[in-house]
Amino acid sequence: MRIKKYIFNKVIEITIIFFIILTILFFLFRLSPGTPISKMVDPTFTLEDQNLLIEQLGLDKPALEQYFIYLKNFCTGNLGFSFHYGEPVSKIILERLPWTILLFTTSTILAAFVGVMLGKIAAWKKGSAIDNFLSISALISHTLFIPWFALLILWFLGFKVGWFPLGGTLSPEIWITEPSLFVKLLDLIHHMFLPLMTLFFIHVGSYLLLMRSSMLGVLKEDYIITAKAKGLTEKSIRNKHAAKNAALPVITSVGLSLAFSINGGALTEQIFTWPGIGRELIFAVSNNDYPLAQACFLLIAGVVLVANLIVDLLYAYMDPRITY
């Protein structure tokens, strides 16, 4: 019962926070310099044209009136039309989101899994050559500058050696010939390899270091000494007793990273021409495409709030000492 009450209270709290974010976002965009037509620097675009477009976009009304219209539409599931694309915002997000989830969620899960495994080994073998090698590699990976590393990988594996395509999600030359599903799938994986590899290398280090430091803390606990005294095997102590408890902070980190992964990564998406939501978000903000930018931010806010709740609940499941 107590957990149900906790969830109920948390949902109310999340809803209030969400609407506060929505309101702040709405007015923040209206206060930012320029309008959606600011960048139309074409002398044939007359003042009358500008006024007509502002009126057609509904931006001639007072901000408060615009806000209530937006709120009403939002509550009915209408996110509006993108000023720039002239398409429903929900359609644009639904087109972009799967690409971001596919790449960023896959890379986060992969990096977290490998990071936890290697972090566990590094902590267990603290001070050994393996630990030194893994820790230094993780530090290098953690501090890699994404654009530089991505460009380097593309230049070497995509151009110099030529094994992989130079960005994008598919090979147009193949897709226009209407190939089989298998070929399409293979082509997609082929295109996904380099961005996935880049993101994996960049994220794996932080998970490794996090797991290693958490595990080192746990290894000093009394119950580990007790386990050793009981004569349990090394594997059993490491995996069942230490790693399970040490993984708690990693779960928080992975949970939040997964939530933020729908935000994509503008730089990675830009360099690999990956048509995800990160590029779209940057574009929408820089072009004052209010409906699209607001919807992207709200999506991120919503997912992060929900992910927080899920992480809280997972904690209780993983650690019986935590109750609500």
Place this chain on the structure above:
Amino acid sequence: MFLVFILAGMLFSCQKKEKVNILKIGLPEEPKSLNVWLGTDTNSRKILSQIYQPLFTRDPKTLEIIPWLAKENPVFDKEKLTYTVKLREAKWSDGSEFTSEDVLFTKKIFFDFKIPRHYSQWKAIKKLVTIDKHTLVFYLEKPSAIFLSRVLTAPIVSKKEWGKIAADALKSEKPLRYLQNHSPEKHLGTGPFTLFEYRKGAYLHMKRNPHFFGTGKTIANHLLGPYVDSLLFKIYGTNDIAMLALKKGDIDMYWWDIQPGYIKDLKNDSNIQLFFNKKSALYYMGFNLRKPPFNDKALRQAIATAIDKEFILTRILQNYGTPMHSIVPSGNIFWSNPNVRKYGEGLIPYSHIKEAYKILKDAGYTWEIEPWDVAGNIVEAKGLKLPSGILMDKFVILTPPADYDPKRAFSGVMIQEWLRKLGMQAFARPMAFNSLLETVKGKHNFDAFILGYGGLNLDPDYLRTFFLSENDKPNGWNMSGYKNPFFDKLAQQQKSIVDDKERRKVIWEMQKILMEDVPYIPLYNPHIIEAVSKKEFKGWVEQVNGIGSIWSLCVVKPKN
């Protein structure tokens, strides 16, 4: 697993080689919209201009207006103020006939929805009458100099494609937005290509239009094809990757202006051909003439003289461009006046400051420490005083940030240094582009700025737009607040001179006045630099604004 990827890649590479008659073009960004009423950005226009065609267009070499969907030059009746236009026998891409009714329908759309950019030009038309299926008569309110170049060059759309949507849109609360938010499923055009498939975020595939009216005809000395079966547009997120794709052979052309930094590398590749062409562009420094001290012509002339355009050209543009001396770019050979006052031309760096100093001194400016010592050596000047004896305040030159346009940002820094040598406390300040425009165009709260127009229309009517007194209002185009009654008179006069040679005299005079009053200092005109692969295709058509045009796509041929 790794091997599978590599094998897949090799398999795909083999498949690619079979399709040599597909012209693969790289684009820097996806088109914003393929709705002709919304897709006004550069990349959308590249696609849409292959589909929707105008009645008249420009000869790529002479830049004269020539018939395109029209059969011949229009017949002008001075008495009745009419233009009679005869249309070609042409078909829409679905095989239906293109008639004068479609032109009439296009005019109706422009008027009913007040289509931005077009309505302001077309409203000069009093009446449009169709005589028969292929003849139209345009009745004007008064003679219009821009009728051919700005009105008859608008894209014509099909009634079949847009009739129902337009009718529905007119019933809606926001008709223009309704029309712009429509996603066309099948475009009907008269151009050389039709849209076959658009996979968002990945590619855009266009096929040759079998009904293209130009196929087999010689227009502007070009025997038109198209000679390629289809166009495949690919998107590249960064110029670095697009350059690698061009060198690798993934694309045959990158349809974008390449930064000079790539040239050395591309020149070393024997498979790459580079094109350098003049651009119809204007990059300039503007002043706020609404307030002192920039309302003083002498000060503006001195600043214009102090600017070393040759330095900007050689160091910032790396010699890929031309210094500008008039508001109309020199590439616009017919309209650009070569005899305007050219500030600082041919002067060495030392002389720029000396000449600027003389102009200021003659106008009554004084210094606490002059830029010259008694021995005639240049020294750090300080405390420039206006003719009234008041110390000149520090002022800011607003520029776009370096990541938006390094050329303008660095030009601002250099100008700041030259003006400091004259004792002016100038500060170049980069500002986000949106904020910069709002400050300069909307609020008029600035001292000086550096901006540019990358794609000026070849008709010089923009001189009127930029400097007419009545356009000095918030968000109006007269950003400097320039007011000259004689200039206004000429600007209005040129609008109704139909004879180009007569009109040119007025346009030249306008340029002369502007370069005497210098509300804007034209700085430079960068070359448009484009690169293609020499392996598969040949026959690119060079013109002002580069090879990326419908002419090239109608003429370019496979090598084998």
